[in-house]
Amino acid sequence: MPETLRNIAFIGLGKMGTPMASRLISSGYQVRGFDLAEEARSQLAEAGGIPAENPASAVSDADAVILMLPTSAIVESVILSEEVLNLLPAKTLIIDMSSSEPLRTVALAEKVSTLGHKFIDAPVSGGVKGAEQGTLTIMVGGAGDDVESARPLLGALGRPTHIGPTGAGHALKALNNLLSATHLWITSEAMLVGEKFGIDPKTMLDAFNSSSGRSGSTENKWPNFILPETYNSGFGLGLMVKDMGIALTLASSLGIPAVLGQEAVALWKKAQSDLPPDADHTEIAKWLRSHPGSPE
Ligand code: NAD
Numbered sequence: 281m282p283e284t285l286r287n288i289a290f291i292g293l294g295k296m297g298t299p300m301a302s303r304l305i306s307s308g309y310q311v312r313g314f315d316l317a318e319e320a321r322s323q324l325a326e327a328g329g330i331p332a333e334n335p336a337s338a339v340s341d342a343d344a345v346i347l348m349l350p351t352s353a354i355v356e357s358v359i360l361s362e363e364v365l366n367l368l369p370a371k372t373l374i375i376d377m378s379s380s381e382p383l384r385t386v387a388l389a390e391k392v393s394t395l396g397h398k399f400i401d402a403p404v405s406g407g408v409k410g411a412e413q414g415t416l417t418i419m420v421g422g423a424g425d426d427v428e429s430a431r432p433l434l435g436a437l438g439r440p441t442h443i444g445p446t447g448a449g450h451a452l453k454a455l456n457n458l459l460s461a462t463h464l465w466i467t468s469e470a471m472l473v474g475e476k477f478g479i480d481p482k483t484m485l486d487a488f489n490s491s492s493g494r495s496g497s498t499e500n501k502w503p504n505f506i507l508p509e510t511y512n513s514g515f516g517l518g519l520m521v522k523d524m525g526i527a528l529t530l531a532s533s534l535g536i537p538a539v540l541g542q543e544a545v546a547l548w549k550k551a552q553s554d555l556p557p558d559a560d561h562t563e564i565a566k567w568l569r570s571h572p573g574s575p576e
Pocket of ligand 1: 291295297348358377404408513
């Protein structure tokens, strides 16, 4: 591992951040972490990391700062706070691994660069399981040198691919989740129809998975979280709707109407308004079963 990126500040120790920080610790990095939740800080200590009392003390001796937070607004509020900026060592590499908004990411990267720091976006796909196993797909945006300097660190978490300039990782991540959510909705509709016709659900999934209808929904979400009725993928429905909205805002800013995408977001938002705020995104299939009509 390059000596320059040895001390890592990790902010946001939620469902993804906790297993990601643990992987860095077991790969030999020193991780000083912060989360608003005390329980998350205790889990970091149990994994061999150093819990910090606030974000500023987490970053004070960092070579790189990883952010794994819910939204762009929270990422900005943490990294641009006066306390953090005062203690951030010069030329620190900031890595936003959250699923953030690409246009805000471009603006944030410019801002931190004027303050003498470096910035890359590196959002992930692969869920909690991928975070635990270190097999995340990591979509990286930023300048080539900065991306290369982070490659060993990101390699401890999964497979980093340099997608393009700053914001390209966040753009691709949002587009991926627009696809994923749309697949899950239409897969769930198809499963309802087939089931009502009398076809066994597992037989349907096996057939889809060896046919052109397969997707992450048929290969993973339906067999692992929906059929067993556990609905515990670890990815919140609210976060999925957030990501779909990011993709649509990007489309609209580029003058692309994305009509199916707009419809998909409206459908998911309807379900979101009925489900509890902490619902897992796979609960959409259960919701559809009890709301088979077209949502108003
Ligand atoms: P989560 O809600 O489980 O965790 C977010 C954590 O951030 C929480 O522990 C919360 O206490 C903490 N937090 C919020 N505001 C904070 C602040 N100001 N300072 C410090 N900590 C703060 O979310 P998650 O599922 O871990 O997702 C994190 C990010 O990763 C999101 O952007 C999400 O869209 C993305 N993501 C999630 C998954 C998944 O499967 N869960 C997969 C890929 C990407």
